[in-house]
Amino acid sequence: MTLYDENMPSAYSAKIKKGFLICFLPLGFSLLICVGLCFLIDKDNGNATLIHVINVIVTVLSGWLSITELFGYVLPCVRRRKITEKILSSERKQVRGKVVSTDNSFTLREGLTVTEIQTEIDGKIFSFYYDNALIKPQFSVGDVVKMTIADNFVFAYEVEDHEEEN
């Protein structure tokens, strides 16, 4: 089964554009509302404090929404596109080994979560990775798997010997 294809970077680019719109349109719109409210300030009837409080709350909440979208979705997509482009352009090599561990997941700095697959090849343990956002590889510990590796990421795999559960 192949995990990557040539269309993935452009699909990520479309997601990033959409993500940026979701990120900044509400923020821009709420700032426009706040600026509009500023024109309603009447120094004599003392509504400035109320408008001040509303503007702070609207700005903070819309900013937090944008931060959540930016750091939770857009930047990981950017990182994923970069890694995907690197994987697609990297030299690929075939390996065959026995999966010994798939438990270790960790998050890279931009919020991209990957899983480490430790594989025993000719008596030595090698670590490969797959992006958790992709379809989870259908193999488990003890399986003998033939994998195509690019830039240390699992590009494609084929389960040769599936260990039966007791």
Next chain:
Amino acid sequence: MKKKIDLLAFLGRNWFYYVLWLIIAVFAWEWVFAYLTKPKEEESVYLFFGVENVLTDEAHSALDSKKPEYVRNLDITFYSTRSDSFDVLFATRIQTEADVFVLPEEYCEPSAMRYLFYPMDLSEVKEIFGEDAECGAAVCEDKAYGVKIYDKETGEGKAANYLTYTYLDENGEKKAVGDYYLFFNKKSLHLGKLSKSELDGALVLASAIWNDKAE
């Protein structure tokens, strides 16, 4: 497929940006609203008293009710002219910002008066302050630059409810620097009929100080 974000882990990694945005939003709007709601120069009148003491609460309660409606901000400050730093303070801020000054007679020096204070005809002085107004040393070339507000000889002064013109010397005796005069800043926007302006806050408040009756 977009996976569910582990919210706690996500917040643990990115809390700094949320806090930073909160701080930026609060301070940015604070600055904007301070600017938007700040009284304009034409809505502020600044009274400066170079006397020994001013009871500012009493001064505000006496003058706030008398200020014209357009005046949103009445700024009252005082600083003794005997202080070492008075000259610096006067040169840097007070002489450019104050609309009305109350200063001792040492400021009745002709070149200083011509440079700083608004020249009035004697008839205008009588019209604003009444027939008993004296200009004393503040007259120069038929122009009155100020009006005497405290007489050292008699110890009588205007607005004695909140203005203290005297200080106690080392022997515990009351002394005054000299006679005190009320002047208008020649650059003030609030000189009303003197400068053919619609804003007359300085004149109205000076008149209120002049007419304040000690209890």
